[in-house]
Amino acid sequence: MAYKRLISRRHIMRLGLATLSGIGVVLGAKKIYPRQQISSFSNQEKNLRRDFTVSGKTPLRNRAASKGLIYGAAGNYPALSSDEAFKKRFAQECGILVPENELKWDTLRPTPYIFDFSKGDWLAQFAQRNNMLFRGHNLVWNQFMPEWFKEVVNRQNAEKFLVEHITTVTKHYVGQMHSWDVVNEGIDPNHGNPDGLANSPWLDFLGADYIELAFRVAAQSDPKALLVYNEGGLKYDTPEHEARRTAVLKLLEHLKSRGTPIHALGMESHILAHETRFNPKKLRTFLSDVASLGLKIMITELDVIDQKLPADPTLRDRIVAGAYQDFLSVVLDEKATIAVLTWGLSDRYTWISRFNSRSDAATVRPLPLDSDFKPKLGWNAIASSFDKAPKR
Numbered sequence: 001m002a003y004k005r006l007i008s009r010r011h012i013m014r015l016g017l018a019t020l021s022g023i024g025v026v027l028g029a030k031k032i033y034p035r036q037q038i039s040s041f042s043n044q045e046k047n048l049r050r051d052f053t054v055s056g057k058t059p060l061r062n063r064a065a066s067k068g069l070i071y072g073a074a075g076n077y078p079a080l081s082s083d084e085a086f087k088k089r090f091a092q093e094c095g096i097l098v099p100e101n102e103l104k105w106d107t108l109r110p111t112p113y114i115f116d117f118s119k120g121d122w123l124a125q126f127a128q129r130n131n132m133l134f135r136g137h138n139l140v141w142n143q144f145m146p147e148w149f150k151e152v153v154n155r156q157n158a159e160k161f162l163v164e165h166i167t168t169v170t171k172h173y174v175g176q177m178h179s180w181d182v183v184n185e186g187i188d189p190n191h192g193n194p195d196g197l198a199n200s201p202w203l204d205f206l207g208a209d210y211i212e213l214a215f216r217v218a219a220q221s222d223p224k225a226l227l228v229y230n231e232g233g234l235k236y237d238t239p240e241h242e243a244r245r246t247a248v249l250k251l252l253e254h255l256k257s258r259g260t261p262i263h264a265l266g267m268e269s270h271i272l273a274h275e276t277r278f279n280p281k282k283l284r285t286f287l288s289d290v291a292s293l294g295l296k297i298m299i300t301e302l303d304v305i306d307q308k309l310p311a312d313p314t315l316r317d318r319i320v321a322g323a324y325q326d327f328l329s330v331v332l333d334e335k336a337t338i339a340v341l342t343w344g345l346s347d348r349y350t351w352i353s354r355f356n357s358r359s360d361a362a363t364v365r366p367l368p369l370d371s372d373f374k375p376k377l378g379w380n381a382i383a384s385s386f387d388k389a390p391k392r
Contacts, residue, residue: 052321052380054387060368061095063383068392069332070133070178070339071382072096074301077119079349080126089373090345091130096178098135098300098341099123100351104144108169112152112161117172124176135341136173137300138181138230139166140214142200149201158205163217170221179226179298181266182218183211187231187251189243195254196247211251212260219261229255230266230300234286235327237279245286256293265290266300267331270343271323273316274308280330291336299331301343303366304378307356316365321377328385335392340382347371 064071072094080087090097101107102119110116127134140162153161170180188198197203202210211229218227229252233244248265255262290297304320331337344350346369353364363371368379 048315048318050318050322050325052318052325052377052384054380054383057375058383059093060379060382060386061093063386064340065095066391067386067389069337069386069389070096071341071386072098072132072135072339073342073345074098074100074137075123075345076100076349077102077122081122085373086346086349087126089369091132093345093368094132096133096135096339096341097123097127098137100137100344101144103136103169104138104141105149105165106144106146109146109165111146112148115168115172120173124173128176133178134173134176135178136169136180136225138184139169139218140182140186140202140210141184142198142202143185145201153201153205155205158202159213162202162206162210162214166214166217167221170218170225174222175224177222177225179228179264180218180222181230181300182214182227182262184230185232185268186211186229187244187247189247190240195250196243197251212255212258215255215260215262226263226296227261228264228266228298228300229262230268232268232270232301234267235269235271235283236275236277237282238277242282249286249289252290252293252295256295262295264296264298264338266298268301269299269303269327269331270301271304271327272308273304273306273319273323278326280326283330284333287331287334287336291334295336297331297334297337298339298341299328299337300339300341302327302340303343303350303352305352305356306365307352307358311358311360311362313362313365317377320365321381324378324381325385328382329388332385332389335390338392340386342367342382345369346373348373 060071075090075097080090099120102123108115124134186198187196189196191199195208197208215227231248233241234248235241252265287297304323306316306320309316309319344367347363347365347367348371350364350367352366358364368375368382370376
């Protein structure tokens with residue numbers, strides 16, 4: 001059933017959101033929303049009193065660059081090659097582009113013996129034409145594998161396929177890549193494997209050393225690129241995320257002790273807007289521990305999932321903006337953090353529409369720009385976070 005608006009637009013204009021009492025708004029919400037829905041955002045009252053005002057319209061890429069940071073986003077060939085307005089906005093706002101799907105195994109390798117770089121090459125050229133950096137996602141993962149993989153790859157030939165894939169892809173883009181996600185999501189303590197490693201055909205066929213192997217092969221083929229281990233589920237003060245942080249640190253320490261050519265941790269950051277178990281101190285400690293290993297940190301897949309927020313877009317946008325601001329205030333305080341990439345730029349093109357859609361069928365609003373490519377409060381929150389970040 002469609003939800004009623006929490007606050008009328010006329011009421012917002014009369015009072016001004018910056019001066020609204022968060023308590024009053026939430027109390028008013030209780031008359032409209034069921035208790036279980038209120039509980040997911042009642043602790044976000046402070047967002048209704050925040051001031052997200054920023055000075056000027058300077059693009060995010062420039063605000064980030066002024067602090068020695070890189071801002072960019074994931075983009076895909078279908079959207080960027082066909083939507084001129086989006087293409088223009090993307091080039092204005094982003095200093096780095098990461099292909100959303102075009103460099104994953106299932107796209108790159110339609111058969112065991114054929115590589116198709118056409119879409120990835122288009123994106124690389126688009127980045128170059130618009131003075132953007134380019135990064136690769138990803139070389140090794142246990143998902144988005146081609147259909148032929150299960151029939152062809154086995155314990156006897158797995159190393160050959162892994163080395164061939166990494167070598168071929170990195171050499172194709174040698175000199176063009178700022179960074180590579182060499183191994184993606186190799187940790188999942190829930191799987192019950194030693195050291196918290198995630199189930200994977202590579203783990204089954206090659207053992208735990210497949211991760212080190214992947215980094216060494218990538219470094220050999222593209223020695224100037226920043227080599228990144230990319231992982232999610234590291235943000236919250238929950239037993240699951242704590243276990244994952246512990247396992248990731250253990251993996252990074254092991255790789256460094258072996259002299260593995262790893263340069264950075266990529267921290268996926270798909271924030272749940274309704275989640276309240278965010279502990280800035282614990283996250284800051286984790287980031288400091290990563291930095292102490294001599295590693296850089298990249299925020300690689302940032303967005304804010306608004307699936308369980310109320311329908312009113314004005315309220316939703318404020319809660320989403322607050323989530324951006326809270327998270328970025330912590331990660332940008334760590335000077336080892338060198339880049340922030342949102343997983344998409346506009347609500348028109350977001351994976352969340354497909355995988356985390358809303359039960360009320362309202363348009364999701366997780367990204368800095370709305371579906372018409374106009375900045376939302378999330379854009380302001382990111383811009384403000386860059387403006388306040390310490391200089392690198």
